[in-house]
Amino acid sequence: MKKMMLGVDVSKEQLEAALWVGGPRKGYASKAGNDPAGARKLLGWAGAKSGLTAVDCRVVLEATGVYHEVVAQVFHDAGCEVVIANPKRVRDYAKGQGLLTKTDAVDARMLARYGAQGEELLAWVPPAAEVRILRALMARLDAIEQDLQREENRLEKAQATHTPPVVIDSLQRSLTALRAERERLRREINDHYDQHPGLKQERDRLKTIPGIGNVSANRMLCLLKRHTFSSARQAAACAGLIPIEYESGTSVHKRPRLSKQGDPKLRATLYMAAIVASRHNPQLHKVYESLIARGKSKMSALGALMRRLVHIAFGMLKHQTDYNPALVTKMT
Numbered sequence: 001m002k003k004m005m006l007g008v009d010v011s012k013e014q015l016e017a018a019l020w021v022g023g024p025r026k027g028y029a030s031k032a033g034n035d036p037a038g039a040r041k042l043l044g045w046a047g048a049k050s051g052l053t054a055v056d057c058r059v060v061l062e063a064t065g066v067y068h069e070v071v072a073q074v075f076h077d078a079g080c081e082v083v084i085a086n087p088k089r090v091r092d093y094a095k096g097q098g099l100l101t102k103t104d105a106v107d108a109r110m111l112a113r114y115g116a117q118g119e120e121l122l123a124w125v126p127p128a129a130e131v132r133i134l135r136a137l138m139a140r141l142d143a144i145e146q147d148l149q150r151e152e153n154r155l156e157k158a159q160a161t162h163t164p165p166v167v168i169d170s171l172q173r174s175l176t177a178l179r180a181e182r183e184r185l186r187r188e189i190n191d192h193y194d195q196h197p198g199l200k201q202e203r204d205r206l207k208t209i210p211g212i213g214n215v216s217a218n219r220m221l222c223l224l225k226r227h228t229f230s231s232a233r234q235a236a237a238c239a240g241l242i243p244i245e246y247e248s249g250t251s252v253h254k255r256p257r258l259s260k261q262g263d264p265k266l267r268a269t270l271y272m273a274a275i276v277a278s279r280h281n282p283q284l285h286k287v288y289e290s291l292i293a294r295g296k297s298k299m300s301a302l303g304a305l306m307r308r309l310v311h312i313a314f315g316m317l318k319h320q321t322d323y324n325p326a327l328v329t330k331m332t
Helices: 036-050 069-077 087-096 104-116 129-159 165-195 197-206 214-226 232-238 264-280 282-293 298-319 325-331
Strands: 004-010 014-020 027-033 057-062 081-085 243-248 252-258
Touching (some): 004 104, 014 104, 027 036, 036 057, 057 069, 129 214, 197 298, 264 282, 282 325
Antiparallel strands (some): 014 027
16 A cells, blocks of 8 residues: 655754655655644645545654654644654664765655655554653653752752852752652652552552562653553663674674663663662562673673563553562563
8 A cells, every 4th residue: 555654853843844655756845833733734735745645644753852742643643653763763774875964854854764664663652641641740750859959969069168158048948949849749640640540550560579669660651651562672672771782703792781772760760670679579689690690790680680670560561460470480
């Protein structure tokens, strides 16, 4: 079945679009504002140029912070197949095609061609409203905690120098307000779970894993419920927990490392969870000791436990079951 490929380069204010319908001279370009009306305008333009409907359209956008989310939802609701592409993969694809120039128009054309390649691309499915709200609350809590840490550092430095009392007082007032806001957001997150029993049940289910607490469960829910993964490996790859090997011939043998794509906050949380699990989760402690005995470094072994925790969480949510030590033992 014939399909049109619509590549959309997203910026804060503008959508730069390229339509690809096959053949070397079958490309078209257009622009629109980065809002729902702009997305619908581009979709109408693409349909008029190609003679196809939204159902026959694959829209490829790069993940650009939050600026792509609204238009991605518009394209999805219209019936398009939406692909949220990893910017690094698209750029690597462009380099592989010998294209070094980078402008918005060129990026849009490359996104369209990337969507037309033979590789199977994962279609984006918007998360449920309660998951979007949870992600927004967690993001805001992260921002407040970062501000709080900065202010605490400033106060520590101020107290170690000849800082005027009025400045010390200002810092203390700011810290009081930030701590109060942090506690308010924590209550909002708990209230959000109370309003969505299904989501709360899944969080409590993840907390049955020894080593996983509230923060780890919250972040894993944001990952696993944000996307529709077909396998645990896909979920681990999205979290940046897949080992990358680098070997060439007989002389180049670099140590494998984690890809580190995805949310760094999630990886930092999983790292602490892996440390706890390596000590207090009997099954994962066994995995950890086995890896160390095989010559793996402690950091590499902890990376493996982080990946294993995501695999376990994926299986539990997929099959709606609590933590089962027997199944984890079979995975070792």
